[in-house]
Amino acid sequence: MSDSIHGHAMIDGVWCDADSGATIDVLDPADDRRVGSVPACGPEETARAIEAASRAFEPWASRSARDRATILRRLAELLRRDVEDLALIMTREQGKPLAEARGEVEYAASFFDVAAEIAPHRSGAIVPAAAPGRRILVTHEPVGVAAIVTPWNFPLAMITRKAAPALAAGCTLVVKPDERTPLSAVAFARRAEEAGMPPGTVNLVTGAPGPIGETMLADARVRAISFTGSTEVGRMLMRGASVHLARPSLELGGHAPFLVFEDADLDAAVAAAVACKFRNAGQTCICANRFLVADSIADRFIERFASGMSLLRSGRGTDPSTSIGPLIDDDAVAKVERHVTDALACGGRLVFGGGRIAIDGLADRFFAPTLIDGLDASMAMWREETFGPVAAVRRFADEEEAIAMANDTEYGLAAYFFTTDASRLLRVAERLRYGIVGANDAVPSCAEAPFGGVKHSGFGREGGPWGFEEFTNLKYVSWRS
Numbered sequence: 001m002s003d004s005i006h007g008h009a010m011i012d013g014v015w016c017d018a019d020s021g022a023t024i025d026v027l028d029p030a031d032d033r034r035v036g037s038v039p040a041c042g043p044e045e046t047a048r049a050i051e052a053a054s055r056a057f058e059p060w061a062s063r064s065a066r067d068r069a070t071i072l073r074r075l076a077e078l079l080r081r082d083v084e085d086l087a088l089i090m091t092r093e094q095g096k097p098l099a100e101a102r103g104e105v106e107y108a109a110s111f112f113d114v115a116a117e118i119a120p121h122r123s124g125a126i127v128p129a130a131a132p133g134r135r136i137l138v139t140h141e142p143v144g145v146a147a148i149v150t151p152w153n154f155p156l157a158m159i160t161r162k163a164a165p166a167l168a169a170g171c172t173l174v175v176k177p178d179e180r181t182p183l184s185a186v187a188f189a190r191r192a193e194e195a196g197m198p199p200g201t202v203n204l205v206t207g208a209p210g211p212i213g214e215t216m217l218a219d220a221r222v223r224a225i226s227f228t229g230s231t232e233v234g235r236m237l238m239r240g241a242s243v244h245l246a247r248p249s250l251e252l253g254g255h256a257p258f259l260v261f262e263d264a265d266l267d268a269a270v271a272a273a274v275a276c277k278f279r280n281a282g283q284t285c286i287c288a289n290r291f292l293v294a295d296s297i298a299d300r301f302i303e304r305f306a307s308g309m310s311l312l313r314s315g316r317g318t319d320p321s322t323s324i325g326p327l328i329d330d331d332a333v334a335k336v337e338r339h340v341t342d343a344l345a346c347g348g349r350l351v352f353g354g355g356r357i358a359i360d361g362l363a364d365r366f367f368a369p370t371l372i373d374g375l376d377a378s379m380a381m382w383r384e385e386t387f388g389p390v391a392a393v394r395r396f397a398d399e400e401e402a403i404a405m406a407n408d409t410e411y412g413l414a415a416y417f418f419t420t421d422a423s424r425l426l427r428v429a430e431r432l433r434y435g436i437v438g439a440n441d442a443v444p445s446c447a448e449a450p451f452g453g454v455k456h457s458g459f460g461r462e463g464g465p466w467g468f469e470e471f472t473n474l475k476y477v478s479w480r481s
Contacts, residue, residue: 006023006036006037006038007026007036007037007038007039007182007183007186007206008038008039008186009038009039009041009045009049009204009205009206010186010189010193010202010203010204011045011048011049011052011203011204011205012048012049012051012052012055012056012199012200012203013052013193013198013199013200014199016039016045017039018039018040018041018042018045018207019042019044019045020040020042022039022040023037023038023039023040024037024038024039024040024179024182024206024207024208025037026038026093026180026181026182026183027093028092028093028095029094029095029325029326029327029328029329029363029365030095030316030317030325030326030362030363030365031316031361031362031363032363035092035093035183036093036183038179038182038183038186038206038207039206039207040206040207040208041205041206041207041212042207042208042211042212042215043211043212043214043215045205045207046174046176046205046211046212046215046216047215047219049174049203049204049205050145050174050203050215050216050219050221050222051221052199052200052203053145053172053173053174053200053201053203053221054144054145054172054221055200056172056198056199056200056201057142057144057145057170057171057172059198060167060170060171060172060198060201061141061142061170061171062170063170064120065119065120065122065123065168065170066119066120068119068167068168068170069115069116069117069119069120069168070116071167071195071196071197072112072115072116072119072164072167072168072195073112073113073116074195074196075112075191075192075195075197076109076110076112076113076116077109078191078194078195079105079108079109079112079156079160079188079191080105080106080109082187082191083102083105083106084102085187086101086105086156086184086187087101087102087104087105088101088318089183089184089187090104090105090155090156090181090184091317091318091325092183092317092318093155093180093181093182093183093184094152094153094155094180094181094184094317094325094328095281095317095325095326095327095328095365096280096281096317096325097317097322097323097324097325098317098318098320099320100279100280100317101317104154104156104157105156107157107445107447108156108157108159108160108161108188109160110446110447111157111160111161111163111164111165111447111463111467112160112164113447114164114447114448114463114464115164115165115167115168115467115468116168118165118168118464118465118468119168119169119468122140122169122465122468122472123139123140124137124138124139124140125137125138126138127476129478131480133480133481134478134479134480134481135478135479135480135481136476136477136478137476137477137478137479138474138475138476139474139475139476139477140169140468140469140472140473140474141170141472141473141474141475142166142169142170142171142471142472142473143169143171143223143224143247143471143472143473144171144172144221144222144223144224145171145172145173145174145221145222145223145224146162146166146171146172146173146174146222146223146224146225146226146471147173147174147176147216147222147224147225147226147246148162148163148166148173148174148175148176148226149176149209149213149216149225149226149227149228149229149237150162150175150176150177150178150185150227150228151178151228151229152178152180152181152328153280153283153284153285153328154280154284155177155178155181155182155183155184155185156184156185156187156188158228159175159177159184159185159188160188161447161451161462161463161467162226162228162249162462162467163175163188163202164447164467165462165467165468165470165471166224166226166470166471167197167201167202168468169468169471169472171224171471172200172201172202172203173201173202173203174203174204174205174216174222175188175189175202175203175204175205176204176205176206176207176209176212176213176216177204177206178209179206179207179208179209180328180329182206185204185206186204186206189202189204209233213237213240214240217237217240217241217243217244217246218240218243219244220244222244222246223246223247224246224247224248224249224470224471225237225241225246225247225248225249226248226249226460226462226470227248227249227250227251228251228252228285229251229252230252230253231252231253231411231456231457231458234250234252234458237250238250247470248460249458249459249460249461249462249470250458250459250460251285251413251451251452251453251457251458251460251462252285252411252413252453252456252457252458253285253385253411253413253456253457254285254286254287254289254385254411254413254414254453254457255289255290255384255385255409255411255413256286256287256288256289256290256413256414256415256416256434257288257289257290257291257292257405257406257409257415257416257417257432258273258276258277258288258290258291258292258415258416258417259292259293259396259402259406259415259416259417259418259428260273260291260292260293260294260297260301260417260418261294261399261402261417261418261419261421261424262294262296262297263419263420263421263424264294264297264418264419264420265418265420265440266297266300266301266304267304268418268440269301269418270301270304270305270308271308272416272418272440272441272442273288273291273305273308273391273442274305274308274309274312275442275443276288276416276438276442276443277389277391278309278312278323278324278369278389280325281324281325281326281327281367281388281389282386282387282388282389282390283327283328283332283387283388285385285413285414286413286414286436286444286445288391288416288442289381289385289386289392290375290381290382290392290394290405290406291305291375291391291392291393291394292393292394292395292396292402292405292406293393293394293395293396294395294396294402295395295396295397298373298393298395301393302351302371302373302393305371305391305393306351306352306371309352309353309369309371309391310352311323312324312369314357314359314366314367314368314369315359315362315366316359316362324366324369324389325366326362326363326365326366327365327366327367327388328365329365330365332365332387332388333356333364333365333367333388335386335387335388336367336386336387336388336389336390337355337356337367338380339379339380339381339384339386339388339390340354340355340370340372340390342379342380342381343372343374343375343379343380343381343392344372346376346378346379347374347376347378348372348373348374348375348379348392349372349373349374350370350371350372351371351372351373352368352369352370352371353367353368353369353370353371353389353390354368354370355367355368355370356368367388367389367390368389369389369391370389370390370391371390371391371392371393372390372391372392372393373392373393374392374393374394375392375393375394376394377408379392382394383409385411399424399427399428402428403428403431403432406432407431407432407433410455410456411453411455411456411457412433412434412435412453412454412455412456412457413434413435413436413452413453413454413457413458414434414435414436414437414438414444414453415432415434415436415437415438416437416438416439416441416442417429417432417437417438417439417440418440419439419440425439425440433454433455434453434454434457435450435451435452435453435454435457435461436449436451436452436453446463447463447464448463448464449463449464450462450463450464450466450467451463451467
């Protein structure tokens with residue numbers, strides 16, 4: 001656990017503290033114990049990190065794609081080698097169960113596997129032109145310095161999902177992790193250094209988001225900004241990026257529906273609902289928020305869903321029996337409570353859970369897995385993402401009504417539905433207005449696929465060749481023989 005004692009910023013290959021000497025304590029959300037600390041960097045440190053990334057860009061971009069891929073593969077190996085250390089760091093600073101943290105390390109490493117495979121084959125094309133003797137050469141070129149701003153809920157994977165394709169394309173990075181979970185980012189940067197990343201290729205600044213983000217947006221050398229977080233912050237970054245026309249890639253809020261049709265395999269749907277809703281204590285951007293169930297099977301679904309929830313155990317993430325850890329902070333708990341109180345006041349029926357769980361020796365941030373029947377459009381949780389372990393059910397009469405309910409939101413990140421009817425599967429998948437659709441699949445994310453949303457859930461894609469393209473510009477050269 002040496003990674004968690006005191007983290008440093010990394011600028012131009014040098015581990016350093018903030019110029020002021022100020023630090024930010026990292027606290028375990030399960031008990032408020034100090035896990036470690038990181039520098040409270042600001043504009044000066046961020047400017048130096050951008051300068052370092054700018055100097056390192058041409059040498060890194062001029063390396064062959066296969067050379068870069070070799071380093072990326074080595075980095076994936078190091079992440080897997082240190083899975084236990086990395087998982088423990090993540091659990092202590094973020095709260096998720098160790099089993100989930102181990103899974104995140106593997107998921108994080110897989111982005112380097114995919115990027116290393118893609119990079120050597122993104123060579124461009126020669127396009128025949130209409131005019132005799134003329135040819136057009138199309139190439140992919142790295143955009144330049146990329147700023148990567150990541151959230152607290154997946155503190156390692158959200159870095160690698162952006163960093164892997166950016167580095168593979170030939171970009172250099174300035175990484176800014178959430179100030180609540182920066183130690184996973186420090187651990188990542190150490191492995192990047194060990195893998196052989198040249199100085200300045202990966203720079204890490206930790207601290208409050210405002211001063212760092214403003215400095216990134218004000219610097220014309222930053223040519224891409226990749227962000228995962230709230231829609232509100234995404235709008236601010238987009239406005240700031242417009243000053244220098246930096247390319248934004250924004251993965252923002254979600255509000256996923258989970259549709260269960262009358263012909264669904266009910267056991268499979270219930271198992272998927274539990275997995276989809278309660279992973280990371282419901283603190284995921286693609287977890288199901290609105291459960292829309294055919295009226296003819298709704299009572300049976302609710303009964304089995306509640307039974308599945310009763311098997312979940314809340315506790316410290318390092319306890320092997322824990323399936324749900326704490327919420328990240330007090331504000332998160334307050335929001336969940338507000339949603340539950342509002343739903344019940346608006347006529348919802350409490351089926352299971354409904355409040356905080358007191359656990360001896362731990363902080364008051366554990367909320368019971370909760371199930372509410374009677375969700376309707378008057379409730380806050382119909383309009384807002386809860387981001388906690390609360391499931392609410394609304395019944396529908398037919399397919400048309402189900403699709404209308406599912407699409408009744410300004411968000412469009414992920415949606416799920418369960419059916420055994422092959423024609424319905426294709427029909428519903430086409431009509432759901434979301435960037436990601438899980439058809440009989442509650443865990444659709446993988447490094448090979450284009451992760452991202454539509455509408456107020458943002459734009460841009462992460463994963464596979466689509467993630468690579470977010471960090472490249474197309475150039476064509478026209479010549480005549």
